[in-house]
Every structure is written in C-alpha cells, then in structure tokens.
Amino acid sequence: MAVTQALELETTGTPAIPGWRQLLRRAGSFLAVLLALGLLWEGYKVIGQAVIGVVPLPVRPDDNSMPHVWTIVGTLFEPARRGGEEILLIILMRAALFTWREAAAGFVIGSLFGFALGAVLGRFVLFERSLMPYIVASQTVPLLAIAPMVVIWAGRLGWPAWWSVSIISAYLTFFPVTINTLRGLRSPNPTAVELMRSYAASEMQILWKLRLPSALPYIFTALKVSATASVIGAIVGELPSGIPDGLGRILLNFAQYFSTGPERLYAAVFGAAVLGIVFAALVALAERLSLPEARRLE
Amino acid sequence: MAPVISITDVSKVFNQGKENRVAALENINLEIQPGEFVSLLGPSGCGKSTLLRLIGDLISPSMGKVFVNGKGAPQARLDRDYGMVFQQATLYDWRTVTRNVQLPLEVMNYPKEKREVRTKDMLRLVQLEAFDRHYPWQLSGGMQQRVAIARALAFEPSILLMDEPFGALDEMTRERMQMELLRIWSQTKTTVVFVTHSIPEAVFLSTRVVVMSARPGRITGIIDIDLPQPRAFETREHPRFFEKITEVRECLRHDEVRGASA
Numbered sequence: 001m002a003v004t005q006a007l008e009l010e011t012t013g014t015p016a017i018p019g020w021r022q023l024l025r026r027a028g029s030f031l032a033v034l035l036a037l038g039l040l041w042e043g044y045k046v047i048g049q050a051v052i053g054v055v056p057l058p059v060r061p062d063d064n065s066m067p068h069v070w071t072i073v074g075t076l077f078e079p080a081r082r083g084g085e086e087i088l089l090i091i092l093m094r095a096a097l098f099t100w101r102e103a104a105a106g107f108v109i110g111s112l113f114g115f116a117l118g119a120v121l122g123r124f125v126l127f128e129r130s131l132m133p134y135i136v137a138s139q140t141v142p143l144l145a146i147a148p149m150v151v152i153w154a155g156r157l158g159w160p161a162w163w164s165v166s167i168i169s170a171y172l173t174f175f176p177v178t179i180n181t182l183r184g185l186r187s188p189n190p191t192a193v194e195l196m197r198s199y200a201a202s203e204m205q206i207l208w209k210l211r212l213p214s215a216l217p218y219i220f221t222a223l224k225v226s227a228t229a230s231v232i233g234a235i236v237g238e239l240p241s242g243i244p245d246g247l248g249r250i251l252l253n254f255a256q257y258f259s260t261g262p263e264r265l266y267a268a269v270f271g272a273a274v275l276g277i278v279f280a281a282l283v284a285l286a287e288r289l290s291l292p293e294a295r296r297l298e
Numbered sequence: 299m300a301p302v303i304s305i306t307d308v309s310k311v312f313n314q315g316k317e318n319r320v321a322a323l324e325n326i327n328l329e330i331q332p333g334e335f336v337s338l339l340g341p342s343g344c345g346k347s348t349l350l351r352l353i354g355d356l357i358s359p360s361m362g363k364v365f366v367n368g369k370g371a372p373q374a375r376l377d378r379d380y381g382m383v384f385q386q387a388t389l390y391d392w393r394t395v396t397r398n399v400q401l402p403l404e405v406m407n408y409p410k411e412k413r414e415v416r417t418k419d420m421l422r423l424v425q426l427e428a429f430d431r432h433y434p435w436q437l438s439g440g441m442q443q444r445v446a447i448a449r450a451l452a453f454e455p456s457i458l459l460m461d462e463p464f465g466a467l468d469e470m471t472r473e474r475m476q477m478e479l480l481r482i483w484s485q486t487k488t489t490v491v492f493v494t495h496s497i498p499e500a501v502f503l504s505t506r507v508v509v510m511s512a513r514p515g516r517i518t519g520i521i522d523i524d525l526p527q528p529r530a531f532e533t534r535e536h537p538r539f540f541e542k543i544t545e546v547r548e549c550l551r552h553d554e555v556r557g558a559s560a
Contacts (some may be wrong), residue, residue: 191388194356198382199405199453200375209401213392294435295391 038069067263072270075263088264092250092271099246100275102162103234106169107227107279114174114226115219118181122211128182139175143233146171148240161241168237173226180222184215217297220287227283228276235272247272300368302457302489303330303353308362310348310515321514322348326362328508328517332456335483335490337500337507339546345515346493347461353491354380354459367456378406381450381488385462387442389434389449395421396430399449406453420448423482440471444478451486458483458490464499476503480529497550501542502529509549519549 045068048061059065076089117135121128147168154164188210196206238248251272254265287296310323323345330336338346351357352364355371366374374380389398399420403413421427424444434442443463450458463479464472480503483490494500500507501523509519523542525533533539 189386189388191384191386192390195382195384195388196405197356198354198375198380198459199402200378201405205405209404210390213390216392292392292433294433 072263072266075267095247096275099234102165103169103230105166107230110170110173111177114177115181118178122182122185143236151240165237169230169233172229172233176222176225180218184218185211188214221297223283224280227279231276301329302332304365306363308359311360324514324516335505337492337504339500340510344510344512350493379456381455381458383446383450383460383463385465387446395432402453420452424448458488460492497546
C-alpha cells in the first residue's frame with residue numbers, strides 16, 4: 001500500500017492507454033480519412049460538372065478521367081478479363097503478395113547493408129566525408145535507368161529474375177537506414193559517453209551498450225520509410241525484368257487500357273498503396289513490440 | 299597519510315594557439331586526503347567542472363600533474379577508481395533501474411551473481427528497492443539522481459566525483475538528497491569531490507571548501523569546515539554554520555573586489 005502510494009506521488013509518467021484500444025482508434029481515424037477522400041473525390045466531380053467551361057479545372061470531372069468511387073470498388077469484384085473467372089481483387093492480392101516477397105527480400109538486404117554502412121560511416125569520420133556525396137548521388141540517379149542494367153547483369157550471372165527485382169528494391173531501401181543509423185549512433189549526449197569513458201569502457205562496449213540502443217528509435221523510423229520505398233522499388237524493378245506475376249505488369253497493362261477502363265488502373269494503384277501501407281504497418285508493429293512508448297520517435 | 303588526489307601546478311587551456319583560446323585553469327595545487335568531502339565552489343566559468351574532469355581524466359591538463367591513488371589520472375581511470383555523477387542523472391532510457399545500476403558492472407565483467415548482489419545492496423543504500431523494475435522516465439528527478447549515485451558506487455570506486463549533482467532539483471528535494479548523500483558517504487567511507495555554486499550546500503556537506511575564481515580559473519582560498527559530524531538538519535541552524543557561510547562568502551567577495559581593481 002505504502003509503495004503504491006509513493007509510486008503515485010513520485011512517478012511522473014502519463015497513464016498508459018491500453019495498447020489495442022489505441023490501435024482501434026487509429027483504425028477508426030484511418031477509415032474516416034478514407035471516407036473523407038471518397039467524399040472529396042465525388043464532390044469534385046459534382047461541382048466540377050456544374051462549373052466546367054466556366055472555371056479552368058486541373059482534371060476533367062467526367063467518368064473517363066475520374067470514375068465514381070463505387071465504379072472503382074465495383075471493378076474489384078468483377079472478373080478482370082472478359083470470360084475470366086477470377087475477380088480483380090483476388091488477382092490483385094495474389095500479385096501484391098508476389099511483389100511483397102520481392103520487396104521484403106529487398107527490404108532485408110537493403111536494411112542490413114544500410115545499417116552496416118551507417119555503422120562504418122559513424123565510426124570513421126574520414127569515410128563519411130569521402131563517401132557521403134556518392135551515397136547521396138546514388139539516390140538521385142533515376143531508378144528507371146539502373147533497373148535494366150541490374151536485370152541484365154543478374155541475368156548474365158544466371159540469377160533468378162526476382163533476385164534482380166529485390167536488388168533494385170534494396171537500392172531504394174538502404175539510404176534512409178544509413179542516414180538514420182548514422183544520426184542515431186551519434187544521438188547520445190556527451191555526458192552519456194563520458195559516463196562510459198569513466199568506466200574505461202572499450203569502443204565496442206560503448207557501441208553495444210550505448211550507441212546501438214540509442215540509435216534504435218531512429219532506425220525504426222527509417223525502416224518505416226524503407227518499407228514503402230521497397231515496394232516502389234519492386235514494382236519498378238518488375239518492369240524491365242519482364243516478371244508477369246507482380247503488381248508491376250498489372251499496372252503497366254491497365255495503364256495501356258486507361259482510356260477504356262480507367263477504374264481498373266485506379267483499383268490497381270489502390271492495391272499498390274495498400275501493400276505499402278500494410279508493410280509499413282508491420283514494421284510499426286515490430287517497433288511497438290520492441291520499444292516502449294516513451295522511446296518512439298513520432 | 300598519503301593523499302588520494304594530488305594536483306600539482308596544473309593549468310588547462312582550451313583551443314590552444316587559436317583565436318578563441320581560453321585559459322580555464324591556472325596554477326592549481328590541491329591535495330585531498332582519504333575519506334574527505336571536498337567541495338569546489340565558485341561562480342560559473344571558474345573552471346570547477348574542468349578541474350573535476352581533469353581529476354577524472356575525462357580531459358587532460360595542458361601543464362602540471364594529477365596523481366590519484368599514487369598513479370597518473372589516466373591509469374586511475376583504467377583502474378576504475380572513479381564513480382561519476384553529473385548534473386543530469388544520465389540514466390539509460392532503455393534500461394530499468396536495476397539494469398542501470400548494473401551498467402558499470404557489466405562493462406567491468408562482474409560475474410552475474412555478484413552483479414545482482416551489488417545492485418540489491420546499492421538500491422537498498424539509496425532506498426529504491428521498490429523501484430527496481432521501473433524505467434527512468436517513471437521516476438522523479440530526485441529518484442533518478444539517487445539511481446545515478448547507486449550506479450556510481452556499484453563498483454566500489456575509491457573516489458566519487460560529483461558535478462553539481464543536485465543543481466537541477468528543487469530546494470526541498472535538494473536538502474533531502476544532501477542528507478542522503480552524507481549518510482551514504484559515512485557508510486561507504488568514499489572520498490568525495492563535489493562541484494557546486496551554492497555556498498550553503500558546500501558548507502553543509504563538506505569537510506573542506508575550495509573557493510575558486512574565474513578568468514583565469516584559480517584557487518583563492520581553502521576553508522576547513524569544522525562543523526560537528528555527523529551533520530543533521532539542525533546543523534543548518536548552528537551559529538557556526540552561519541559563521542562558515544560568511545567566511546566562504548567573504549573569500550568569494552574578497553576575490554571579486556580584487557578582480558575589479560585589477
């Protein structure tokens with residue numbers, strides 16, 4: 001009793017909201033935003049059709065450029081090809097799962113490489129000064145130019161096509177992880193480092209017991225960005241690889257038929273977005289499980 | 299008796315040979331005996347923290363010698379002779395109270411059983427046994443600083459170096475912590491070097507007060523505090539306590555006057 005009382009008097013933490021009630025609330029706000037976006041879309045169409053010709057509009061509000069929300073949702077439940085049996089939703093989900101496998105492999109490779117690079121740069125300032133411009137430059141080179149090269153090189157080495165997709169995906173993934181690892185490893189304040197020095201701790205001990213734990217919140221922030229980037233990398237990588245099973249080919253196909261069936265391209269774009277969100281949410285879940293709330297960067 | 303800490307002709311210059319060169323300390327001589335409680339007192343910029351960090355080998359002197367337990371300060375640091383407490387508790391957020399106290403023991407490769415025994419003893423010493431599984435952010439400022447003291451003493455260093463450890467606490471907590479520190483000091487017989495800019499704090503805690511002045515930092519006086527031990531709450535109401543405070547204040551002011559006329 002005395003102990004609990006002291007606890008209430010002396011602790012300064014905020015009362016914890018039960019984790020999954022918070023999760024439910026988050027899901028609720030996500031759906032609310034989705035609904036608002038749908039209303040905005042339909043509202044633009046209604047108002048746009050009333051003022052067309054009078055007010056210049058960026059996008060034509062007709063059903064060919066902007067199909068109704070219910071048309072887009074409806075097309076998910078229709079067969080994707082004439083005479084086909086499977087509805088578009090199933091096809092999209094299978095393709096998304098395929099693309100996700102490539103992206104996940106790329107994400108893991110890219111994150112590990114990004115972390116190792118960040119750790120090396122953090123340890124040797126000379127490397128940071130000399131390599132950083134090239135690391136930044138690597139991200140300004142258009143992915144569309146690099147992707148075919150990677151596919152051809154990987155093909156010559158006899159690697160399976162999806163490996164090259166994962167490598168392209170890793171190329172987009174490593175950068176945020178490197179930058180944030182570097183920042184995170186340098187985040188402990190000088191006193192925290194001096195404390196270690198007063199124990200005559202070795203560099204390795206300072207790294208493992210201080211710098212790495214301090215860097216974790218930064219690294220998780222990077223991983224959430226990288227998760228979505230890895231999906232983009234995989235989709236772009238699928239195009240020159242000629243892989244027919246992923247979202248890349250589907251997006252390409254539907255883009256060619258945009259004028260006759262725009263709703264299917266929108267549906268596929270929506271599918272790709274959902275994949276990115278789900279992947280990022282998985283990383284966020286891993287963060288929840290490994291970091292207490294007070295240590296998360298939001 | 300051989301001194302624990304012996305500082306001879308020490309000077310410290312920051313940014314030597316550059317435009318923003320600062321003479322932080324000049325010609326410091328000081329000896330500290332085993333079991334003493336010595337405060338370094340002075341206005342900000344007088345180099346008291348710099349002197350503490352020189353003793354702890356977190357920085358090295360530009361000139362002169364710092365000997366600790368009969369060896370150079372760098373060797374003393376490698377021999378883990380120092381426990382450090384800073385103004386900020388500097389607890390590691392991802393570790394519980396227990397694991398924070400264990401940090402130095404892990405670094406020093408203590409066996410697991412010994413780590414646990416020491417941690418328990420230390421948490422009992424600072425009266426925080428009930429909070430062993432708490433995280434730092436769940437504790438008040440005073441409790442965090444008690445954990446920092448427990449952590450500093452966990453590996454039984456012969457010297458405790460404290461850099462304004464109670465500077466961030468409110469007055470009431472501060473007085474409680476001072477009592478607690480004196481109790482710990484009398485129980486552990488550790489030599490304490492304590493940096494502060496509070497005159498009553500220095501007088502209440504110390505066996506000797508080293509008064510310092512700024513630009514360049516140097517020692518202007520060393521005052522023995524012969525108040526009866528152990529100190530208690532009543533000590534603060536003792537006439538001798540006020541006499542000593544006046545003596546320290548005079549020493550600080552005398553130097554100010556001299557500085558102004560120079």
